[in-house]
Amino acid sequence: MALESISIRNLRNLVEIHLRPQQGINLIVGTNGSGKTSLLEAIYILGRGRSFRESKSRAVIMKGKPWYEVTGQIRDSGISTRIGIRRSAREITVRMNGTSVRKLSTLAKQLPIHIITPRSHELLEAGAGVRRRFIEWGVFHVEHGYQRLSSRYHRALTQRNAALKNQQDIHALWDEEIIELAGSIDRIRRGYVEELSRYLEEEMQHLLDGQQVRLEWRRGWDAEQDLGESLDRNRSADLSRGFTHAGPHRADLVVRLEGELSRQWASRGQQKLIVCGLFLAQTRLIRERTGKRPVILMDDLAAELDREHRERMLDRLRVNDSQVFITATDAGIFSNRVSDVMFHVEHGAMVPDGV
Numbered sequence: 001m002a003l004e005s006i007s008i009r010n011l012r013n014l015v016e017i018h019l020r021p022q023q024g025i026n027l028i029v030g031t032n033g034s035g036k037t038s039l040l041e042a043i044y045i046l047g048r049g050r051s052f053r054e055s056k057s058r059a060v061i062m063k064g065k066p067w068y069e070v071t072g073q074i075r076d077s078g079i080s081t082r083i084g085i086r087r088s089a090r091e092i093t094v095r096m097n098g099t100s101v102r103k104l105s106t107l108a109k110q111l112p113i114h115i116i117t118p119r120s121h122e123l124l125e126a127g128a129g130v131r132r133r134f135i136e137w138g139v140f141h142v143e144h145g146y147q148r149l150s151s152r153y154h155r156a157l158t159q160r161n162a163a164l165k166n167q168q169d170i171h172a173l174w175d176e177e178i179i180e181l182a183g184s185i186d187r188i189r190r191g192y193v194e195e196l197s198r199y200l201e202e203e204m205q206h207l208l209d210g211q212q213v214r215l216e217w218r219r220g221w222d223a224e225q226d227l228g229e230s231l232d233r234n235r236s237a238d239l240s241r242g243f244t245h246a247g248p249h250r251a252d253l254v255v256r257l258e259g260e261l262s263r264q265w266a267s268r269g270q271q272k273l274i275v276c277g278l279f280l281a282q283t284r285l286i287r288e289r290t291g292k293r294p295v296i297l298m299d300d301l302a303a304e305l306d307r308e309h310r311e312r313m314l315d316r317l318r319v320n321d322s323q324v325f326i327t328a329t330d331a332g333i334f335s336n337r338v339s340d341v342m343f344h345v346e347h348g349a350m351v352p353d354g355v
């Protein structure tokens, strides 16, 4: 699977860009402010429906323009699919092969994508929600039907929380459904994390000289109790705070380096490598299970990793046969063999090589 072409219009300083990337490693070079991160942002939006650096689309739309648009041609097992997204301040339009589609998840299914940025270590340092979403994103790609389970769970949870806020007697009203859905959700997530751990171990052998990184899944309620017991035990706390304290919506992924919490123990550099390892592991898992090869974006790689680890990361990406987009201010920081193709961006436009 690869992106064969990308077109971008009115996105930050990118007026109109057309790109035909390669299957392998694509290097994007330009000075500060030329539009490199914006280019990655556009590709990311095509796969995820939203930016990684901005929650409001208004900031991403080129100043003075009513909307931005990103379209792309994806080739997967010989089949070409055209996907596109157009966003104004108020509206979002998604198209697949010329037809409007209602759900953003339709885009996401077509183009699994990860980005490594200078803030990637936040996956380990931020709250549980970030890690839960990381795991759920992977599960979404490999487990058919998970999304439906998850939506049903969240609907039931929202109703339960609304009842709690109104001080209604919630007993048994939603709990039965919540308990059943929670069990299925947790089984799927746990299986996924176990599988991910195996790939991670291998990636860390390469990236961290075999230092041990282990994953632990905290399911979101007491390990010793079933969820029914936890809900009963928390009932008065739930009523007084107006929300449900136990359940898969409180799950977390614990990442340990040499047995210690990596959030506290690992250096910033090690954290970045662990995150790279997690992304690589997830990429491989998705590939094994679906045949799709997630696209990897790496913003300002030189600022992120030292030369030795950059090379190791690139080697792993090659072994994975991933399509990769890397930005840099200076092509010279990479050894010659690194990229399969190089693009130059200047003032929001592509410039032909040799200029």
Ligand SMILES: Nc1ncnc2c1ncn2[C@@H]1O[C@H](COP(=O)(O)OP(=O)(O)O)[C@@H](O)[C@H]1O
Pocket (backbone or CB within 6 Å): 011, 012, 013, 030, 031, 032, 033, 034, 035, 036, 037, 038, 039, 058, 059, 060, 061, 062, 063
């Ligand atoms: N909504 C916007 N409209 C127009 N230009 C923007 C908008 N948002 C940011 N910019 C400009 O886009 C330029 C490119 O930014 P960026 O892609 O981050 O550059 P870099 O190449 O350093 O990664 C910057 O000069 C920035 O000021």
Ligand SMILES: [Mg+2]
Pocket (backbone or CB within 6 Å): 036, 037, 038, 299, 300
């Ligand atoms: Mg940048």
